[in-house]
Amino acid sequence: MSIEFLDPTHESQSGASAAAKRLASLSGATIAIVSNGKKGTKPFFDAFERELSDRYGVARVVRLTKSNYSAPVEPGLLAESGRWQALIAGIGD
């Protein structure tokens, strides 16, 4: 005898987030990096910042750090996001 049952997963994928439009070029852009705040992110993002500037011509890198690496980013941290062309969420350990 067959069994009919219900799907246990979150079927609706609608959420508040969606992939942002890609930039045509990084040259001259202001890029923000939001670190989760873990110690290991600093040397990694230092190197990453140099790469963005030296290789891709990024004009300015804004470095931000969450106060709690286990929690969502606090809204105030992104207050000036309108001035940035892109934001990178950086997770490190």
Added chain:
Amino acid sequence: MLRSKRHTVEDLAAAQEFFHSRGWTDGLPVVPPTPAAVQACLEWVGMPPGQLIGVEPVRQRAISAEKLAVNAVMAGCLPMHFPVVVAAFTAMLREPFLLHGATASTGGCAILIVVNGPVRKDLGMSGGFNALGSSDRATTAIGRAIRLILCNLLDARPGDVDRSTLGHPGKISYCVAEDEENTPWRPLADERGSPAHASSVTVMAAGAPRQFMNEWTTRPEEILDTCVAEIKAVMRHYSIWPGNYAVVLPPQLRAHFDAAGWSKAEVREYVFRHARIKRREWAECGKGSVVGENGEREYAALREPDDLLVIAAGGPAGGFGAVIPPWYGSKSNAVTLAIGACVDCEV
């Protein structure tokens, strides 16, 4: 009307493989969540299928009563168990609990659910023998339901959102009922502000239980010194940061507290004053490189006495207690909620 997608398979064995092959289980067999079984859960709590239990804050996922019920049935819950599942998950959605962090962290905690009030007896929850190790049907199924909900509704499967390095066996099911009948102590939920005589749940992002034993004293101070030594071990070996710790005390140890007239408040106060280490102690256990110049700085396990959750539970014989450490300091805070309370109700 139930809205979940429906699947049909030939028989029970095919159903098990269907679930396992999609990563919808914890590795154990599940009860197929038939429409009738899910509807029975919803009717028990008087909720329509689409009732919003809450919204997971990171990915903004709306969690419906129907989806909780589907996973509760899979875990082996009966309809009468479902109100506890709803209350526990509602409590987990409260901001202080920090649900995403607690379920995604490499720290690998599990969700400890402590049940208080008349519902314990209604559901045949024990709080006695094997209290922390699946003592009865209801606690086992309810704890498992929370795990399946996290896996299937928030993708907190190992290696997906759940990034636990080790995890611990409590992730399968971690639910305990307080042994309220065999203690003069006030129930945990009562002390944490839940309405008197109400049934309530307390959820905590918790590490594995660390058992301690002292059968060679009748003095509460000495029993708690053993308990405090275990907490200090956590601070030395795992995390130095303060937060909610739980202490589980069985009847044999509680008898000494009762004889001496100690309340839970006095237990909390004693632990608060004594569970402290100096940062330099880290050098004794391989962490000397992070002691720095703050070696004499003192760290307390608790921010305040009320951080300690004192739980009466355990079998009648044996001087075995347990310390249950927080996931990671105060990043997640324990939440107590009356069963049947609405999402926005404050206890």
